[in-house]
Amino acid sequence: MRLIKLLSLTLLTLIAVLAINTLRLPALPAAPGVAAVLADIDEAAAAERLGAAIRIPTISRATGERSDVAAFAALATLLETQYPNAHRVMTREAIGDGSLLFTWTGKNPAAAPALFLAHMDVVPVEPGTEARWTHPAFGGVVAEGFIWGRGTLDDKLNVMGMLEAAEALAAQGWQPPHTLIFAFGHDEEVGGHGAQAIAATLKQRGIHAAFLLDEGGALTVGLMPGVSRPVATIMAAEKGYASFRLTASAIGGHSSQPPPDTAVTRLARALVRLQDRPLPARLAAPVDVMLERAAPAMGLVHRVAIANRWLFEPLLLKLLADAPASNAMIRTTTAPTMLHAGIKDNVLPAEASAVINFRLLPGDSLASVEAHIRKAIADDGIAITLEGGTGNAATAVSDPDSAAFRHLADTTRAVFPDAVVTTGLMLGATDARHYEGLYDNRYNFMPVILNTEDLQRIHGANERIAVADYAKFIRWYALLLKGLEPATHP
Numbered sequence: 001m002r003l004i005k006l007l008s009l010t011l012l013t014l015i016a017v018l019a020i021n022t023l024r025l026p027a028l029p030a031a032p033g034v035a036a037v038l039a040d041i042d043e044a045a046a047a048e049r050l051g052a053a054i055r056i057p058t059i060s061r062a063t064g065e066r067s068d069v070a071a072f073a074a075l076a077t078l079l080e081t082q083y084p085n086a087h088r089v090m091t092r093e094a095i096g097d098g099s100l101l102f103t104w105t106g107k108n109p110a111a112a113p114a115l116f117l118a119h120m121d122v123v124p125v126e127p128g129t130e131a132r133w134t135h136p137a138f139g140g141v142v143a144e145g146f147i148w149g150r151g152t153l154d155d156k157l158n159v160m161g162m163l164e165a166a167e168a169l170a171a172q173g174w175q176p177p178h179t180l181i182f183a184f185g186h187d188e189e190v191g192g193h194g195a196q197a198i199a200a201t202l203k204q205r206g207i208h209a210a211f212l213l214d215e216g217g218a219l220t221v222g223l224m225p226g227v228s229r230p231v232a233t234i235m236a237a238e239k240g241y242a243s244f245r246l247t248a249s250a251i252g253g254h255s256s257q258p259p260p261d262t263a264v265t266r267l268a269r270a271l272v273r274l275q276d277r278p279l280p281a282r283l284a285a286p287v288d289v290m291l292e293r294a295a296p297a298m299g300l301v302h303r304v305a306i307a308n309r310w311l312f313e314p315l316l317l318k319l320l321a322d323a324p325a326s327n328a329m330i331r332t333t334t335a336p337t338m339l340h341a342g343i344k345d346n347v348l349p350a351e352a353s354a355v356i357n358f359r360l361l362p363g364d365s366l367a368s369v370e371a372h373i374r375k376a377i378a379d380d381g382i383a384i385t386l387e388g389g390t391g392n393a394a395t396a397v398s399d400p401d402s403a404a405f406r407h408l409a410d411t412t413r414a415v416f417p418d419a420v421v422t423t424g425l426m427l428g429a430t431d432a433r434h435y436e437g438l439y440d441n442r443y444n445f446m447p448v449i450l451n452t453e454d455l456q457r458i459h460g461a462n463e464r465i466a467v468a469d470y471a472k473f474i475r476w477y478a479l480l481l482k483g484l485e486p487a488t489h490p
Contacts (some may be wrong), residue, residue, distance in 0.1 A: 001426070003247060004248060014489070015016060017057070017159060017308070017472065018193050018307075018308050018311075019255075020309050021057060021307040022110050022300075022303050022307040023308075024144060024294075024307065024309070025292070025296050025307050026296065027296055028296045028297060028414065028420060029409075029421075031312070031415075032410050032414050034411060035136050037093050039181065040476065041042065041168065041471055042472070043471040044466065044467070046471065046474060047147050047163050047467045047470060048142060049145050049160060049164070050140070050156065050157070050160045050270045050465075050470060051140030051141065051147055052078060052082070052140060053075060053140070053144050053151065053156045053159070053160050054076060054138060054139070054140035054149035054150065054152060054341045055138055055139065055140040055149075055150075056071055056074050056075045056078065056138075057071055057074055057122075057138045057150075058071045058072055058098075058121050058122060058151075058156075058186070059071070059118050059121065059123070059124045059189045060122065060123055060187060060188075060189035060305045061123060061151045061187075061190065062444075063074045063147040065365070068289070069097060069098060070100030071238055072097070072120065072186050073098070074265050075267065076098075076100060079100075079159075079163060080092075081289060082163075082167075083163045083164075083166070083167040083188075084167075085167050085170035086102075086163050086166040086167040088162055088170065089104055089166075089170045089175070090102045090103060090104040090166070090170075090182075090336065091103045091105075091199075093222060093430060094420070095194060095197050095198050095201060096186065096193065096198075097186060097187075097193075097194065097199040098120070098186035098187075098194065099184060099186045099194030099197060099198055100120070100182075100183075100186075101118075101181070101182075101183055101184075101198055101201065102181065102182040102183075102184075103150055103167065103179065103180075103181050103182075104176055104177040104179065104180040104181075104182075105179050106175065106176040106177050106180065107176070107177050107178075108173055108178055109179055111177075111178045111179070111208040111210075112208060112209055112440070113176065113178055113179035113180060113181050113207065113209050113210070113211070114179075114180055114181070114209060114210055114211060114404075114484060115178065115181045115182050115183065115202075115209035115211070115212040115213070115432075115435070115438070115439060116162055116181065116182050116183070116212075116213050116214075117158075117184075117185070117195070117212065117213065117214035117215070117431050118155050118156075118158035118159045118162060118182075118183075118184050118185075118214070118215060118433070119155045119158075119159075119184065119185040119186070119187075119188035119189070119192075119194075119195075119215075119400075119431055120155075120156065120159055120184050120185070120186050121185070121186050121187050121188060121189050121190075121425070122150045122151040122154065122155075122156065123154075123189050123459050125137045125150065126165075127400065128178075129461055132462065133148075133160070133461050133462055133463035134148065134462055135149070135151045135204075136149070136232070137149055137461075137463070138150060138249075142467065144207055145466055145467055145468070146464040146465065146466050146467065147464060147465055147466075147467060147470060148463070148464045149251065149264060149463060149464070151463070152463050152464050152465045153448070153454070153457060153458050153463050153464075153465060154449075154458045154459065155188070155215050157293075157448070157465060157470070157473065158215055158405075158446055159184050159256060159471045161474050161477055162182055162457055162477055163182075164186075164474045164477075165358070165474050165477035165478040165480075165481060166180075166182070166314060166481070168346070168474075168478060169478060169481060170484065171301060172306055173205045174482065175274040176194075176481060177372055178201050178210070178484060179483060180481065180484075181202070181207070181209070181298040183195070183198045183202075183431075185198065185334060185431045186245075188430070189326045190269075190430045192429075192434050193430035194431075194434075195435070196432040196434045199434045199435045199438060199462070201274050202435075202438055203437075203438060207438065207439070208438060208439065208440075209341045209439040210353045210398065210439070210440050210441075211398075211402070211404035211439055211440060211441045211442065211443065212432055212435055212438070212439040212441070212442040212443070213408070213442075213443050213444070213445065214430050214431060214432035214442070214443075214444050215430060215444060215446050216235045216238075216426045216428075216430055216432075216444025216445060216446070216450070217232070217233040217235040217424055217426070217443075217444050217445040217446070218232075218233070218445070218446050218447075218448055218450045219231065219232045219416060219447065219449040219450065220233065220449075220450050220451070220455075221275070221411075221449060221450070221451045222451055222452060222461045223325065223452065224420075225298070225302065225319065226297075226298035226299050226301075227294055227298055227420060229275045229297055229418050229420050229422070230250050230416060230418060230449050231418045231419070231420045232409075232410050232412045232416065232419045232420065232421045232422070232445070232447075233296060233303055233422055233424035233445070233446075234400075234405060234409065234421065234422070234423055234424070234443050234445040235266040235286075235423065235424045235425060235426045235443060235444035236285075236286040236289075236397055236398040236399070236400050236405070236423045236424070236425070236431065236441075236442075237286055237362055237394055237395050237396065237397040237398065237425050237426065238361075238392070238395045238425070238426035238430060238432065238433055238444065238445055239332075239357065239359040239361060239427055239428075240327075240332075240358075240361075240392050240393040240394040240396060241336070241357075241360070241362030241391060241392055241424060241429050242357075242358050242360060242366055242367070242369060242387075242391030242392070242393075243337070243355050243356065243357045243358070243383070243386075243387035243388070243391070244352060244355070244358070244370065244373060244383045244384055244385065244386055244387060245353055245354070245355050245356075245383075245386075245387050246267060246271070246274075246355075246356065246373070246377070246382050246383070246384055247262040247351060247352070247353040247382065247383040247385070247458060248264075248266040248267040248270065248271055248351070248352050248353070248360075248379075248380075248381070248383075249263055249265075249351050249383075250262050250263035250266070250349070250350060250351075250352075251346070251350065252347070252348045252349060252350035253347075253406075254346065254348065255345070255346045255348055256346070259457070262348055262349075262352075263298070263341065263348075263349050263350065263351055263352040264283055264341050264342075264349060264352045265452060266379065266381070266382065267341070267352040267353070267354055267382070269377075269379070270377035270379055270382050271336055271354055271356075272287075273355065273376050273377050273378065274334060274373060274377055277332065277372075277376040278331060278333075278334055279331050279333075279334065279361075279364070279369070279372055280319055280331065281317045281320070281327075281330040281331045282317070282330060282331070282361070282363075283309065283313060283316065283330065284330075284361050284362045284363055284425075285316070285362060286303065286397050286400055286424060286425055287398045287424070287425055288309065288330075289400050289422070289423050290422045290423050290424045290425070291306045291309075291316070292307075293400075293420075293421070293422035293423065294420055295307065295421045296420075297420040311392075317330055318362070328343050328359065328427045329380045329424075329425055330361070331361055331429070332358055332359065332360045332361045332364045332369060333358065333359045334356060334358060335356065335357045335358070335359075336354055336355070336356050336357075337353050337355055337356070337357045338354065338355035339352075339353075340352070340353050340354075341352075341353070352390050354457050355387055355461060356373070359361070359428075360392075360393055360394050361382055361394060361425075362393075362394040362395075362425070363394070364393065365393050365409060366386065366391050366392075367392065370384060371385070373378055377454050392435070394432065394433075394435055395433060395442070398442050398443060400423040400439035402440070402441050404440075405423070405441065405443065407480070407483055407484070408443060408445060408480070409421040410483075411447075411476060411480045411483060411485060412445075412447060414479060415447060415475055416447070416449070416472075426444050430444060432444060441456070446471065446473070447473050447476035447477075448465060448469055448473055449469060453462070
């Protein structure tokens with residue numbers, strides 16, 4: 001009887017703890033009331049200007065190939081002619097082979113500036129997929145309520161949208177209280193050498209921004225489990241990047257007399273072992289904060305689990321591991337991407353190699369990933385080398401409670417009242433990684449609603465953005481810039 005009473009008491013205590021923690025989850029903030037900003041924006045004209053930028057094929061070239069300087073020069077000319085007021089109030093500098101740096105001096109030039117990033121280059125269209133496009137990839141067509149073409153989402157959207165907002169504010173005679181810097185790289189898709197050159201220039205000048213904002217997060221629909229509303233993820237960190245080459249060696253020889261083990265079979269075993277032994281999953285910052293802030297918009301079961309991660313973390317990790325996108329948020333991912341072996345079908349290769357790409361979770365290092373590879377493949381005869389000799393750990397996690405983050409969140413709620421605003425972790429690489437050390441906090445976000453189909457359009461066929469959504473994008477940036485007063489910009 002005592003045991004039953006003890007078990008009952010324990011169960012009731014557990015239920016009480018779970019309930020209390022769940023009730024402690026903060027309520028979703030209400031959308032702030034703000035005065036209309038750029039209510040009279042000419043949506044059609046703005047769409048046509050973005051279309052004109054799309055028609056200039058500023059295509060990324062393979063590493064080692066020179067960019068099409070003429071295309072980037074043409075885009076720079078278009079920006080100057082289309083945004084005369086912005087160019088009147090800002091200084092513009094050409095950096096490297098085509099990158100641009102704009103500086104809008106504020107009323108208090110001694111205060112820390114805000115730094116806004118975007119990139120002007122786009123990926124090429126995969127040969128053989130041209131027929132999949134409803135409108136030509138570089139046609140810049142405005143039709144069916146959309147602006148179509150390569151760069152409408154990645155990333156001329158940001159370049160043009162920022163300048164649209166700056167142009168309108170400059171035309172009104174507005175001057176920012178703090179200096180604004182707009183840095184537009186020309187080769188983000190192939191490494192970001194332009195961004196590196198801009199960052200070096202700012203560092204040389206002693207510039208240190210209060211915060212940096214780059215592309216990345218968005219308002220997504222249908223991706224967060226249990227949430228039907230748009231979820232705005234203002235990313236507070238970026239995963240690291242490293243590729244390791246695994247090389248197996250053997251004697252080689254004629255394929256008519258193969259030995260029991262070859263370089264290919266040895267490498268294949270190593271790859272299977274590595275794939276079957278992923279790095280451990282964990283709720284690292286800022287993913288844990290992301291879940292906590294999204295939880296109030298979820299059903300009861302999800303809220304209870306997230307509010308009591310001390311008990312349900314293994315279950316949450318299992319659920320998140322079921323989909324590639326959420327799995328990438330909870331572990332350093334392993335992705336074999338390149339294989340090489342052999343010179344002829346009847347010759348046993350003396351060497352076989354594979355390149356494995358890893359995206360590092362905050363807290364993991366290049367050394368810990370290499371140690372994991374060695375332990376997983378369990379073959380000291382396979383050489384492991386860091387491809388290119390370089391790689392980088394995840395960036396530092398920025399403060400999801402800073403004044404800058406709150407301003408980004410409030411601006412988002414003002415323009416998108418139904419949105420659930422949270423933070424998150426950038427899974428891919430952006431130009432922002434080259435600016436580390438030049439800011440107090442860095443965030444990745446662009447104010448556009450994307451569903452699963454839209455995400456597939458990025459780097460794919462039929463990239464597009466709705467004219468109405470582009471207008472909201474411009475309004476968001478205008479409101480963001482106008483709100484950068486001392487109270488929200490320390």
